[in-house]
Amino acid sequence: MDMSHIPLFLDDDSKWQAVQSRDAAADGFFVYGVRTTKVFCRPTCKARLARRANVRFYASGDEAKENGFRACKRCKPEVLGLMPEEDAVQKIRAFVRHHQAASGRDQDMSELRMSLSQMAKKTGLSKWHFHRVFKKCVGVTPVEYLKMLRDNAAGLSPGAESEGSLSWTDQLDMVNFDIDFDFGFLNDPAALCAVPSADGSATATSQSDCSLFAFDDLLDWPESNANE
Numbered sequence: 001m002d003m004s005h006i007p008l009f010l011d012d013d014s015k016w017q018a019v020q021s022r023d024a025a026a027d028g029f030f031v032y033g034v035r036t037t038k039v040f041c042r043p044t045c046k047a048r049l050a051r052r053a054n055v056r057f058y059a060s061g062d063e064a065k066e067n068g069f070r071a072c073k074r075c076k077p078e079v080l081g082l083m084p085e086e087d088a089v090q091k092i093r094a095f096v097r098h099h100q101a102a103s104g105r106d107q108d109m110s111e112l113r114m115s116l117s118q119m120a121k122k123t124g125l126s127k128w129h130f131h132r133v134f135k136k137c138v139g140v141t142p143v144e145y146l147k148m149l150r151d152n153a154a155g156l157s158p159g160a161e162s163e164g165s166l167s168w169t170d171q172l173d174m175v176n177f178d179i180d181f182d183f184g185f186l187n188d189p190a191a192l193c194a195v196p197s198a199d200g201s202a203t204a205t206s207q208s209d210c211s212l213f214a215f216d217d218l219l220d221w222p223e224s225n226a227n228e
Contacts, residue, residue, distance in 0.1 A: 015057045018043045031077045032057050033069040040064035045075035091123050092134055 009015045009029045018026035026043035033040040034050040040061065041047060058064040061071060061078045071078045120130035134142050 012057055016052060020049065030057050030059055031061055031064050033064050038069050039072050040069040040077060041072040042075040042077045045072055047072065047074055
């Protein structure tokens with residue numbers, strides 16, 4: 001391995017550059033505190049960038065706390081692992097992957113029901129932020145996605161009218177999102193990585209083979225903007 005290309009962020013200039021670019025490679029190497037707010041963040045935090053003169057760098061969250069800073073509620077630098085929004089992406093894409101696989105197996109989906117508010121709660125985001133994130137990840141809104149699954153299950157072309165009792169999405173309240181969905185499978189890595197076999201059963205794959213999203217996708221998040 002060529003160690004010369006591994007970023008170590010040994011000086012404040014390199015750390016500040018990482019903060020400016022929200023460099024994911026810097027996450028875990030240091031945190032930074034903002035003097036005016038007394039809040040410390042991950043280098044990848046999506047919060048508005050502070051002035052350089054107000055920024056201080058620390059090797060860990062504990063060191064930042066010792067200097068009077070409190071953890072950012074948005075990026076949660078005191079929590080190991082993914083940022084909250086990144087974790088939400090993982091769960092959203094796991095949900096999509098799961099249902100696409102189930103649809104491909106012609107599985108009876110009459111009991112697979114969901115509500116936008118419950119799905120948002122599971123990801124730790126507000127319902128409206130979740131709605132924007134889902135659309136960013138999947139390309140359509142949750143309701144549009146469910147309608148697509150319904151139409152696909154019925155063998156309809158996009159936009160065609162369906163007739164009769166079609167699938168589990170017929171049970172969805174399009175306005176109030178009042179139907180529940182069981183997210184238990186999201187806590188089961190084997191279920192997340194299950195793929196349909198030739199006989200229609202689910203075959204588990206290793207987690208290393210289960211790619212739910214590209215790493216770069218985690219960095220491309222919509223800003224929390226009421227106008228979006």
